[in-house]
Amino acid sequence: MLGWIIYNGNLKSDKIYELVEWLQNTAKDYDIEMIPVKNSDILFYFDNESVPQLKHMSETTLPDFVISWDKDIPLARHFELMNIKVYNHAEGIHACDNKVLMTKFLAGHGISVPKTVIAPMVFSNCQITEFTIYDQIIEMLGFPMIIKEAYGSFGAQVYMVNDRLELLETVKSIGNKPHLFQEYIKSSHGKDIRLNVVGDKVITSMMRVSESDFRANITNGGKAKAYTPTPEEEALAIKCSQLLNLDFSGVDLLFGDKGPVLCEINGNPHFKSIYECTGIDVSKDIIEYIIRDMS
Template structure:
């Protein structure tokens, strides 16, 4: 029997218990076992010839939902199939890398600059502008900078800098499973320039245009996306502007606004990759 682990950090496991159970049920319907393992409980052998996970049977696959690319890559070195692969995890979990990669593909985006916090005092940016923590998720670590005095506040050392752009408080999340579009959600906030569901934004199912699908296809043709979210701002003509990629993407808004059972879709992809 095919046995895999889905890995969460302890605090995220508690918030995702329902989604985890849906994945486990979907795996079971295909004759697979999906065990939940917390990141904090793992001891990983990196030297010698011992088992990678001492005291535990070697899993056939890993679903890593912890935004820790090193674990994806270390497991791949031991011959374990990982969803997503380490390349995707590295690119998705560092906004600087994701923007650099998408730029090479010709994907539309706002002008983006990687900068150290100290370098901001030697630059002459046009206010207002946006500063982002490259490793932030779910809208965390995103600052609207309207005046120089705000640069004295506590900021991360490593930053992504962008001008204010796109339609304020509106973005589109495209869910991709096995390189195919599984569904898309439009998120809108009336009170914030960010459109995160956790921040109170509204969400509705969104039909992508042919031009939108072409943008997504350019990305999926280059990157092997097992299960990811592609987030886009909207320009004034509703065209897509790449914003970020979520490796451990949240799916609550998709379940609330569509009939797509993405846990089942994902487990079907996992099964097809392993048999």
């Protein structure tokens, strides 16, 4: 089989390309040719008969499948229109990329999430001038409060606010970008669980702990240690991944007072940290899953 690994050509990140090469090398161990492809090297279009077409700047043979290690949703959808299997599929990428959509969808299917309020939409050419609703949000959620922008990775664009002034300053700085407000889960301050799911199985998991930040992300200084999830935590992670029809995912759970609570789910989870923590190489499970799925 021939596969392409799509990554963003304009995102100059050694961290991303390291994972792309990692998947490429793992695929080679299974006699699969995987070609790293920048999304910026692809023209995708419709011809005069409305047939979806694709042109790569140098590759002439189309892949049997694609691993989308990017968030270029229109490109992923175009591959699907051409009947080329994409891992993860476009709608799954779309849902995971937007924390507002992800939270609404999963909460709507009975997944336990922190108490959440979706921010009112603001047009790009408008300034926020109506503030009454924020007093209602304060009454509902109290302080400290968590504010999350819809788009962001590695714990960035996630803020803790401690009073009304901080809340309004944060809202003004976010502006017209979609965001949400969530209750602060005190029992999970500075700690969470990352579970890597492939298919319908939790492959490995780790606990992340930060002594200096309410966020446990390793990028923000958190430390990881191997963790054995409870059956309830495993079941929740698998259900979240299945509801979004994901082939593989990284599910982050918080320690709620009454059991695990979903923090977020990642459609292209970074697996280097969890490998360094547990010694388990999730890329092998991803490639083996693709082989089974394509056969």
